[in-house]
Amino acid sequence: MEMKKNSSTLVNKNTITSIAIGGFDGMHVAHQELFKNLDENGAIVSIESGFANLTPKVYRQEYSSYPIYYYVLDNIKHLEGDQFIKLLNEEFPNLKKIVVGYDFCFGKNRRYCIEKLKELFHGNVKIIDEIKIDDIAVHSRVIREYLKDGEIEIANKLLGKEYKIYGHQIKGQGLGTKSFVPTINLKVEQFLLPKEGVYITKTILNEIEYNSVTFLGHRVTTDGSYAVETHILDENIINDTYTIQIKFIKKIRDNLKFDSFDELKNQIDKDIETTKNYFINVY
Numbered sequence: 001m002e003m004k005k006n007s008s009t010l011v012n013k014n015t016i017t018s019i020a021i022g023g024f025d026g027m028h029v030a031h032q033e034l035f036k037n038l039d040e041n042g043a044i045v046s047i048e049s050g051f052a053n054l055t056p057k058v059y060r061q062e063y064s065s066y067p068i069y070y071y072v073l074d075n076i077k078h079l080e081g082d083q084f085i086k087l088l089n090e091e092f093p094n095l096k097k098i099v100v101g102y103d104f105c106f107g108k109n110r111r112y113c114i115e116k117l118k119e120l121f122h123g124n125v126k127i128i129d130e131i132k133i134d135d136i137a138v139h140s141r142v143i144r145e146y147l148k149d150g151e152i153e154i155a156n157k158l159l160g161k162e163y164k165i166y167g168h169q170i171k172g173q174g175l176g177t178k179s180f181v182p183t184i185n186l187k188v189e190q191f192l193l194p195k196e197g198v199y200i201t202k203t204i205l206n207e208i209e210y211n212s213v214t215f216l217g218h219r220v221t222t223d224g225s226y227a228v229e230t231h232i233l234d235e236n237i238i239n240d241t242y243t244i245q246i247k248f249i250k251k252i253r254d255n256l257k258f259d260s261f262d263e264l265k266n267q268i269d270k271d272i273e274t275t276k277n278y279f280i281n282v283y
């Protein structure tokens with residue numbers, strides 16, 4: 001069967017001797033634990049469901065030095081167990097070891113799981129027990145729920161890093177500089193956005209990381225439209241970069257509707273103070 005592989009991956013598949021298999025959205029702590037069990041000729045086999053929104057496909061390689069090969073779930077989900085293993089052996093002719101988690105299942109109707117994998121693959125099968133942090137099982141779906149609740153600190157713990165999104169600059173209402181504070185307005189695609197509210201963040205422009213405070217949500221006080229806006233602290237940035245990255249650190253408050261621009265301005269000033277104090281105390 002014709003398989004789509006990551007065109008940016010230049011490693012010859014004949015050299016690969018071990019693989020980790022899964023969805024790998026988030027490249028979280030448990031995923032990293034799987035990767036630790038790969039040898040130096042290891043690779044990541046990423047099965048694309050089309051729903052990844054923590055680390056959408058093109059952003060995933062950043063989080064591992066092992067080459068990632070992508071397979072579209074729809075192209076392989078009809079396979080019987082032996083056909084799936086045959087495919088892996090054909091794709092990676094020198095495959096000696098497969099690393100998966102305790103809940104890994106594959107093939108038609110996910111009918112085949114760990115025992116079948118051990119039976120069908122003639123090599124080393126390494127199973128990773130369920131990884132938990134502070135008694136919370138680490139899974140992409142669990143991390144998504146924490147982000148949707150604005151629980152960034154827990155999400156980041158499970159991710160093993162600060163949750164980061166990519167976006168590009170768009171024009172805002174033009175109100176910020178005039179009435180409030182200057183902000184960079186972003187258009188974000190593919191990434192899950194945390195709950196509406198105000199967050200302590202870091203913003204990366206041209207590979208330089210700045211302390212920042214970010215609002216995301218419907219601008220209920222002004223035009224009501226959905227916005228992602230970041231204010232860089234203590235810097236007068238003329239931003240000419242197309243790609244902007246935002247790392248989320250902590251939620252300060254919910255999105256609020258104010259009766260006047262003055263009240264919103266006061267609150268934004270307080271948010272900036274809160275953020276500055278955070279960076280002074282933590283870094």
Ligand SMILES: Cc1cc2nc3c(=O)[nH]c(=O)nc-3n(C[C@H](O)[C@H](O)[C@H](O)COP(=O)(O)O)c2cc1C
Pocket residue numbers: 171172173174175176177180181183185198213214215218219220221222223229230231254255256257258264268271272
């Ligand atoms: C730190 C910060 C907090 C904000 N909080 C709110 C808020 O609680 N409610 C709201 O409607 N808009 C909030 N905003 C968005 C402002 O309404 C927005 O910056 C203003 O409309 C200017 O938009 P513009 O950059 O498109 O001109 C906030 C903006 C910042 C930078």
Ligand SMILES: Nc1ncnc2c1ncn2[C@@H]1O[C@H](COP(=O)(O)OP(=O)(O)OP(=O)(O)O)[C@@H](O)[C@H]1O
Pocket residue numbers: 021022023024025030031034099100101102103104128129130131132137138139140141142
């Ligand atoms: N907490 C965990 N402990 C051990 N292995 C895990 C854990 N989470 C995922 N894995 C393993 O990592 C690989 C990638 O799986 P997958 O991307 O589906 O993980 P997930 O985070 O559980 O995703 P989802 O929440 O969407 O099910 C699989 O082999 C899976 O068994």
